[in-house]
Amino acid sequence: MKHIGFLSFGHWTPSPNSQTRSGADALLQSIDLAVAAEELGADGAYFRVHHFARQLGSPFPLLAAVGTRTKRIEIGTAVIDMRYENPLYMAEDAGAADLIAGGRLQLGISRGSPEQVIDGWRYFGYQPAEGEDASSMARRHAEVFLDVLRGQGFAQPNPRPMFPNPPGLLRVEPHSEGLRERIWWGASSNATAVWAAKLGMNLQSSTLKDDENGKPFHVQQAEQIRAYRDAWKEAGHTRTPRVSVSRSIFALVSDEDRMYFGGGRPEEDQIGFIDEKTRAIFGKSYAAEPDVLVKQLAEDEAIAEADTLLLTVPNQLGVAYNAHVIEAILKHVAPPLGWR
Numbered sequence: 001m002k003h004i005g006f007l008s009f010g011h012w013t014p015s016p017n018s019q020t021r022s023g024a025d026a027l028l029q030s031i032d033l034a035v036a037a038e039e040l041g042a043d044g045a046y047f048r049v050h051h052f053a054r055q056l057g058s059p060f061p062l063l064a065a066v067g068t069r070t071k072r073i074e075i076g077t078a079v080i081d082m083r084y085e086n087p088l089y090m091a092e093d094a095g096a097a098d099l100i101a102g103g104r105l106q107l108g109i110s111r112g113s114p115e116q117v118i119d120g121w122r123y124f125g126y127q128p129a130e131g132e133d134a135s136s137m138a139r140r141h142a143e144v145f146l147d148v149l150r151g152q153g154f155a156q157p158n159p160r161p162m163f164p165n166p167p168g169l170l171r172v173e174p175h176s177e178g179l180r181e182r183i184w185w186g187a188s189s190n191a192t193a194v195w196a197a198k199l200g201m202n203l204q205s206s207t208l209k210d211d212e213n214g215k216p217f218h219v220q221q222a223e224q225i226r227a228y229r230d231a232w233k234e235a236g237h238t239r240t241p242r243v244s245v246s247r248s249i250f251a252l253v254s255d256e257d258r259m260y261f262g263g264g265r266p267e268e269d270q271i272g273f274i275d276e277k278t279r280a281i282f283g284k285s286y287a288a289e290p291d292v293l294v295k296q297l298a299e300d301e302a303i304a305e306a307d308t309l310l311l312t313v314p315n316q317l318g319v320a321y322n323a324h325v326i327e328a329i330l331k332h333v334a335p336p337l338g339w340r
Helices: 023-040 059-069 087-100 120-124 134-149 190-198 217-235 255-261 290-298 301-305 319-333
Strands: 003-008 044-047 074-081 105-110 183-186 202-205 208-210 243-247 249-251 270-273 279-282 286-288 308-312
Touching: 003 023, 003 074, 003 319, 023 044, 023 059, 023 319, 044 059, 044 105, 044 308, 059 074, 059 087, 074 183, 087 105, 087 134, 105 134, 105 202, 134 183, 183 190, 190 202, 190 217, 202 217, 208 217, 217 243, 217 279, 217 301, 243 301, 249 255, 249 290, 249 319, 255 319, 286 290, 290 319, 308 319
Parallel strands: 003 044, 003 308, 044 074, 074 105, 105 183, 183 202, 202 243, 243 308, 249 286
Antiparallel strands: 208 279, 270 279
């Protein structure tokens, strides 16, 4: 059995070929797709955050809105770039959205990927401390965020406050109990996956990772997951961690599916560089008839290791088509694989 959700980047472009032509379209259609996915029996609605881009940039208003329109489905991110975040303000926003949603947030955070502008976090008022780089700054922000989410007081109260205070040091409010255990780290390397395990975060592994040994993508990703679980056990955490992987998977069950994704060319892993230093491997997409997909996905070692699968969706094709994409996986692919 697996948790199966969708992951949307929330792309929008003012093009006649796009069903999502404005920021308002991207946000409102994201809410509608979450509602549709819940009705179909999916387990999660996840959203990617990118700044300075025609995508979803500010997650918490969207997460709160989805929380008011749904009852059961998990609501998450994959991922929030911590280079851009004020950890305390983020804790307030996250606590409020989680309370609105009834404790259903699953927040993926990370160092982030290359952005649309050079050092975009500087425009947000952040810069690495002496001896840090941007990745270290992101991890520092993450550690502060995790600490604040524990709900322990740390701020000295004013002796003459405007409103009465509870006794002792104060914490940021509102606090949502249990949210600390629903934070995930998006790891591109084995080392950062191990670091996340030590801090007690769940693991998100996407459709790309650092190419650390030249093996196929799904094999490297499975090795990363096993290294994470070993580190979790060694750290002595008492709860069972969760692990998600992302995949582009399209079941060809209609002429429209074949028109969009039935190119007939077998997909392969791709090698590239996400910056001047980091060689990355990008996992292949899957597009085939359901019976073929079942055989292909059964051989994906990383999916087998994970408890959660996030289906990346082509959101600019509209809510109705993306709901169809999700339904086709839930109906024709998940049951034969034992995921449902």
